[in-house]
Every structure is written in structure tokens, then in C-alpha cells.
Amino acid sequence: MPKQVPATRPGVRGSRSGRPIMALLDLLGRRWTLRIVWELREGALTSRALRTACDEASPTILQTRLTELREAGFIELTEDGYGLTALGRELFQTFTPLNRFAERWSKR
Amino acid sequence: MPKQVPATRPGVRGSRSGRPIMALLDLLGRRWTLRIVWELREGALTSRALRTACDEASPTILQTRLTELREAGFIELTEDGYGLTALGRELFQTFTPLNRFAERWSKR
DNA sequence: CTCGTTGCTACATTTAATGTAGCGATACGC
DNA sequence: GCGTATCGCTACATTAAATGTAGCAACGAG
Numbered sequence: 001m002p003k004q005v006p007a008t009r010p011g012v013r014g015s016r017s018g019r020p021i022m023a024l025l026d027l028l029g030r031r032w033t034l035r036i037v038w039e040l041r042e043g044a045l046t047s048r049a050l051r052t053a054c055d056e057a058s059p060t061i062l063q064t065r066l067t068e069l070r071e072a073g074f075i076e077l078t079e080d081g082y083g084l085t086a087l088g089r090e091l092f093q094t095f096t097p098l099n100r101f102a103e104r105w106s107k108r
Numbered sequence: 109m110p111k112q113v114p115a116t117r118p119g120v121r122g123s124r125s126g127r128p129i130m131a132l133l134d135l136l137g138r139r140w141t142l143r144i145v146w147e148l149r150e151g152a153l154t155s156r157a158l159r160t161a162c163d164e165a166s167p168t169i170l171q172t173r174l175t176e177l178r179e180a181g182f183i184e185l186t187e188d189g190y191g192l193t194a195l196g197r198e199l200f201q202t203f204t205p206l207n208r209f210a211e212r213w214s215k216r
Numbered sequence: 217c218t219c220g221t222t223g224c225t226a227c228a229t230t231t232a233a234t235g236t237a238g239c240g241a242t243a244c245g246c
Numbered sequence: 247g248c249g250t251a252t253c254g255c256t257a258c259a260t261t262a263a264a265t266g267t268a269g270c271a272a273c274g275a276g
Contacts, residue, residue, distance in 0.1 A: 020214035021207050025142045031232095031264070034133045047223055058265045063224060073216055077223080087216065094209045097202040099129050106128035108181055108195065139233070139263095155254055166234045171255060185254080 027072055032057055032065050034095075037084070040075065041092050044083030135180060140165055140173050142203075145192070148183065149200050152191030 028034055032054060039045065039053040051062055066082060069075045074088035084092060136142055140162060147153065147161040159170055174190060177183045182196035192200060 020210040021146070022143070024206065024210040024213060025146060029137060029139055029142045031137055034137045035130070038129070038133060046221085048221080056266095058267090059224075060226090060266085061264055064264090066223095073213075081222090087213065091209060091213075094205040095203050098132065101199060101202045102128040102132040105132060105181075105195065105199075154252090156252080164235095166236090167255075168235085168257090169233055172233090174254095189253090 027068065030065065030068070032061060033069065036062070036065055036069065037074065037088065037092055040082060040084050040088070044078055044080035046081035050082060135176065138173065138176070140169060141177065144170070144173055144177065145182065145196065145200055148190060148192050148196070152186055152188035154189035158190060 028037075035054055036050065039050060045053060047059075047062070047066070050066075051057060051059060054062065066075065069088075070077070073085060074091055075082050076085050136145075143162055144158065147158060153161060155167075155170070155174070158174075159165060159167060162170065174183065177196075178185070181193060182199055183190050184193050184196075
């Protein structure tokens with residue numbers, strides 16, 4: 001009996017509730033997803049540069065996440081490499097405050 | 109050769125860069141973590157109620173995440189069940205805009 | 217043609233998550 | 247006292263996901 005699987009959007013769990021936030025939280029709550037968006041914040045990176053930026057994460061999972069993020073419309077492959085779409089930049093900005101928060105959190 | 113493992117804070121990867129945001133992104137980028145914080149947004153839940161809210165996620169992983177989130181100082185176990193700490197509520201608020209964004213995203 | 221880099225994939229190994237069951241502790245009514 | 251119901255939490259076998267290594271085809275530069 002699959003648990004989170006039956007998604008209405010391919011590969012995105014939690015969609016069955018009809019609450020988009022669940023699908024989004026599920027997508028972002030996969031390993032490296034947040035990190036990828038974060039690393040692309042200042043401009044496009046080639047897939048290999050991105051891999052380096054992501055602590056040499058395995059190309060397998062990086063590719064998987066890149067595909068998911070592309071299907072979600074957050075990133076795109078341009079001639080400069082992978083970059084955030086307008087939507088992706090919007091997404092990034094919604095958790096920009098996280099950076100400031102992380103600084104305070106680390107000092108707790 | 110362990111990849112993300114050598115954390116300075118137990119169980120939190122990405123800390124070696126010294127950038128707190130990496131440790132935070134890593135912690136939040138684990139399955140169910142974001143969801144748990146989300147589900148506790150309106151008040152404490154017992155572990156079983158939380159499990160129900162989280163689509164019957166397995167108690168094993170829920171317990172793991174709850175422990176991690178407690179060590180991170182985001183949640184605590186009170187007499188009402190698990191609830192967000194002051195820090196946890198702060199964290200939640202940093203990605204509150206995500207909800208509004210998710211609505212727009214789902215209509216793309 | 218050769219060399220280097222791109223995006224991307226195969227595949228075996230290792231790690232994480234799932235699903236089911238059940239523990240001890242606490243609190244109820246009986 | 248005796249059920250019995252819930253709490254937080256754990257054991258453990260199964261299944262799914264991530265890792266690490268290697269290498270592909272395609273393109274451009276020299």
C-alpha cells in the first residue's frame with residue numbers, strides 16, 4: 001500500500017488533498033531540492049557547476065531533482081546552464097527571510 | 109566516503125560549510141519535516157493526531173523527525189502534545205508566504 | 217581528429233522510509 | 247482491584263530512494 005504516492009501531478013505527493021501547499025511542501029521537502037534553488041539564486045549554473053556547488057551530490061539525484069523542478073516550472077535549461085525561471089525567483093524570494101533566520105538560529 | 113554526513117551539529121548535514129542556511133536547508137529538506145512544522149502551525153497536536161494529519165506517515169520516521177526538530181529547538185513536547193516553540197513559530201512565519209505562492213503556482 | 221566539456225544515464229551499493237506490530241506508562245470507568 | 251483506551255515511542259522486516267562510480271552521445275575549440 002503506497003503511502004504518499006497517488007499524486008495528481010506526476011511525481012508530486014500530497015496533491016490529493018487538493019491543497020497546493022502540500023504538493024509544494026512535498027516537492028521542496030526532497031533531498032537537495034531546496035539546496036538547488038538556493039544555489040541558483042544568483043544566476044544560472046551548468047549542471048556540473050551545480051553539482052560542485054551542491055557538495056558533489058550524485059548526478060543521478062541531481063538530474064532527478066532538476067527534472068522535477070523543471071516540470072514544476074521553477075527552473076529551466078538555458079544556454080548558460082540551469083537557471084531559475086521567473087516563477088523560480090519568486091519561490092526563492094518567499095524563503096529569503098530564511099537566511100536571516102538561519103543566522104539567528106545558529107546562535108541559539 | 110560519506111557525503112553530507114560530517115555535521116558539526118549531530119544529525120544535521122551541511123554544517124561544515126559554516127553557513128547556517130545550509131544546515132537549515134538540510135534539516136528542512138528531509139521528508140515530512142516541513143509538513144510537520146506546517147501541521148503544528150495552529151497549535152499543539154498529540155503524536156497520534158500529528159500522524160493522522162500527516163497522512164498516516166510511519167511512526168518511525170515521524171519520531172525521528174520530531175526528535176530532530178526538538179534538538180533544533182523548533183518544537184517541544186508539552187502537556188498538550190507537540191507544539192512549536194517561539195523559535196518554531198518564527199520559522200513557520202518565514203515561509204508563510206509560501207502558502208500564497210503555492211496557490212498561484214497551482215494555477216500555472 | 218583529438219581533447220575537453222556539456223547534459224544525462226546505467227547500475228550496483230548503501231542508506232532512508234515505510235508498514236505493522238507492540239512495548240511501558242498513564243488515566244479513565246467499573 | 248480489572249479492563250480498556252490512550253499516550254509517546256520502539257523493533258524489525260520490507261520497500262523505496264539516494265549514493266558513488268563509470269561512462270555515454272553531442273557539441274565546440276584547437
